[in-house]
Amino acid sequence: MKFRSLVSLGAVFLFSLFVTVSCAAQEQTTTNSASPTTAPIQMGFSAWPGWIPWQVSQEEKLFAKNNTQVELKWFDGYLDSINALTAGQLDANCQTLNDTISSVAAGADQVIVLVNDNSTGNDKIIVREGINTIADLKGKKVAAEEGTVDHFLLLQGLKTAGLTQADIDFQPLETGAAAAAFASGQIDAVGVFAPFTTQALKRAGSKELFSSKDFPGSIPDHLVVSRKMINERSQDVQALVNTWFATLDFIAANPEQAYQTMAQRAGVSVADYKQYNTGTKIFTIEENLKAFSPGKDMSSLSFAAQEISKFLVDAKLAKQAPDLSKIFDDRFVKAYAAAKKG
Structure with a gap:
């Protein structure tokens, strides 16, 4: 669920037929004077209204303000970004719950650390x-x-x-x-x-x-990181989560500037981009905390994951249901919420 155009949507639809993981990613990078010992985080995103705000994070240097160094990589082909994370070419990527479960079912070790949004019509x-x-x-x-x-x-x-x-x-x-x-x-x-x-x-x-x-709650969108990223650079995972909420604050305070940035990245007009607002519910920190909590309907990530896992197996898109016990890690949104209260 993402926006993927460097020139126009029409060009994307043709170009995306031929892209591969090695050449499809049309990069836009931010280098925040990386230290000699710490490489920038390689983070992918693509064409979906709930992920385009990361473009604002880059252009407003919000990664650096939150003490992390990021090379933000744009993918014209969404599935190419998923393949890149699975192949270890990315440390983090923007993915749906559905696609993350598919990757885990195929053997990937990926962790959801943030809910960007729910699709509510897009x-x-x-x-x-x-x-x-x-x-x-x-x-x-x-x-x-x-x-x-x-x-x-x-x-x-x-x-x-x-x-x-x-x-x-x-x-x-x-x-x-x-x-x-x-x-x-x-x-x-x-x-x-x-x-x-x-x-x-x-x-x-x-x-x-x-x-x-x-179908409320059936399509949540996330920031997903590798297990290695969490084990070796948990402070940078925290910085990514912090940057996301700082970006939402910036957009709220500077809407016209932010919409220009996001519409340009999406390859659509500002008017068209604004029409996507009602179809994407961007999650607040409170909504993140609720989503990560156990529940008995699709508003709970653990419940939704079980339902989607069944779908993948029934549709023969996965040979067997994956282990979902380690797919969610809410410590980073909890830490952000605690810091805001403090």
């Missing part, structure tokens, strides 16, 4: 003219990036109408390619996230059928 199932109900999707060509949150959203929606993936002609396409295919009339429906939703909705007669707002 993940959408968009359909062509003539499709008016979920039941109308039966037999239709529907595209989404397999194993991602939009695939998860699609299956949740189908379930409400008594349908499964077997009832549609599922087209597993990378998100940018899926949006482009839908916009050009090649498929009947598509599951995509903002800002790719903007591109998909350019198709004449297209409309939203349902979105993440209809």
Whole structure:
């Protein structure tokens, strides 16, 4: 769930078909006079409204103000950033809960330390003219990036109408390619996230059928770090968390400046970027603390993780459910909250 454009969204949709982990990352870096003994944190992010604020962190030098050194790396292809973290090319990355669980199921040792946001409408199932109900999707060509949150959203929606993936002609396409295919009339429906939703909705007669707002709490987005990062540089993990909340404070105090920065990074107009606000719920420190607490619905990360793990196994996207006992570490948000109170 992220924004990925150095030039324009249209270019992203074409370019993202060819990127690889080694060349897809179009870097923007901040070097804060790294010490001889401590290398800058390699941190990835990509095209999603809940992660774009990190661009503000960079441009306003908020990493340095929170005593850490970061090379912030932009990925045009979201899955490339996940692969880079798994391969050890990154120390930290911005990922969904769904994709983090997939990585852990495949053997990665990754830890969620911060909730950036919940998707509350910016993940959408968009359909062509003539499709008016979920039941109308039966037999239709529907595209989404397999194993991602939009695939998860699609299956949740189908379930409400008594349908499964077997009832549609599922087209597993990378998100940018899926949006482009839908916009050009090649498929009947598509599951995509903002800002790719903007591109998909350019198709004449297209409309939203349902979105993440209809499934509250099912798509949380996070800052994820490697276990090695926590073990060897826990003070820098704390600095990243502190920087995130400092960034939110900066955006609240300087909204127009911040929106310019974020819209430029997203490759959309400021007006378009502001429209994404209602579709992304940025989490406060209090909401972070609540999310990390045990619960019996999707607002609790531990509960959501169990539900998503079941989905991955049932959809045969994971061979077996991963060990979720070590996937969350709330000590950093707790430390930030304690420092604010003190």
